[in-house]
Amino acid sequence: MQTSPRGRLDRPTPQTDAELIRSLAAEVCPMGLPVITAEMLRDHTALRRLREAGTVEVSLGGRETGLMITRYDEAAAALVEPRLRGEHPLAASMRTASDEEVCDEEQLFFLPADEHVRLRRLISRQLTHRRVAGLASRIQREADRLLAQVPAGEPVDFVQAFSRPFPVAVLCELLGIPTAERRYIRDYVYGWIAEYGESTTVTKSTGLALAEYLRTLIAERRRTPGDDLISAMLRGEDGGTAEQDVLAAVRFLLVAGHRPVTRLLTESVELLLGRRSHWERLSDEPALMDATIEELLRVITPTTLASRYAGDAPRADTADPAAKPAADPAAGPAAGSGVHCALAAVNRDPARFDDPDRFDPGRSANHHLAFGLGHRHCLGAALARAEVRIALGTLLTRFPRMVLTGGTLGDEPGRRQLPVVL
DSSP states (O other), X not given: OOOBTTBOOOOOOHHHHHHHHHHHTOOBOTTSOBEEOTTGGGOHHHHHHHHHHOSEEEEETTXXXXXXXXXXXXXXXXXXXXXXXXXXXXXXXXXXSOGGGTTOTHHHHSOOHHHHHHHHHHHHTTSOHHHHHHTHHHHHHHHHHHHHTSOTTSEEEHIIIIITHHHHHHHHHHHTOOGGGTHHHXXXXXXXXXXXXXXXXXXXXXXXXXXXXXXXXXHHHHHSOOSSHHHHHHHTTTSOOOHHHHXXXXXXXXXXXXXXXXXHHHHHHHHHHHSHHHHHHHHHOGGGHHHHHHHHHHHHOSSOEEEEEOOSSOOTTTSOTXXXXXXXXXXXXXXXXXXXXXXXXXXXXXXXXXXXXXXXXXXXXXXOOTTOOGGGOOTTHHXXXXXXXXXXXXXXXXXXXXXXXXXXXXXXXXXXOOEEEO
């Protein structure tokens, strides 16, 4: 695969591995590679040490090995590299059509390439900037509704009161889920995303209940279309979209469209209130909102990892159809090999961003990779930006003296909280 002038995607020397393992205090997998945990991917000290080591081979959580990229130029090249459009090694066993597997959300992230492309196309053709703009008044209504339930002048957990339920409510509006029937969505999403950043397995009963409900709803929308995303996906270009594909697309949106927005909202409020001058400046100068959101995306980077897998050959729609797979192993990773971009490190690469650890809404040319790049660029980027813009704007207008309180609320160890007073 292509490499940038700043570095090659080469296997490091054993000595480099040993030094990196010591610096990270990392566990070692049976292959002698450092085990990179989810916590490390959010630890900027660990990410800086990884970035200083260059592109290295690692074990992700002890489950799979691959190259870890932590520098901007290499990541930008890898994310759009035609030869990295292959499938995860587990893709062959993943399907969306089996009722028995409806609770296994891992299948939605490791689908066979052709199925993933089909679902992305189904969503992207309808989840347009125009549709998101048309949803703005309903996003605003959901923000107002949730904040109206929060007692002013009392400590509350911002995660529980707002940043967790808000993205779910927005997804329900997008999909046209009637208010009285949203319990199916909440039970499913809160089961898959148990708490802030923590995943559990959805129970079979919850997963199947949601699937049964959505099948009924999709059939109803087939008979009586509305102005929601489900109806739009069913219509497609010729009205022939399979209902099973729409079901898979809805489940994909529910799982992928909630947690990053919750994290972004929570950490944005924490950062802005923790550095009060930023909150007050944004309150005084609303025109800075879009630039502030982009800098929040860069600094927070709510999705930590973007993975690509080597294929057997370039795809005809993205590369020269006459190109052949490289015979020389040094030309790139073997088919099925993973290349993993640590986006939180990439977005703080000092070779790309001046003083990268400083929060600076006035930063020019802020071309962060928080939403990835290339054929797996985040489909919900416009929706996420709209949610954060409306949420922050509403908080600044209604509660300009909102403050952090510190401490904890209740006795639930391990659950992410953000105590605030509106």
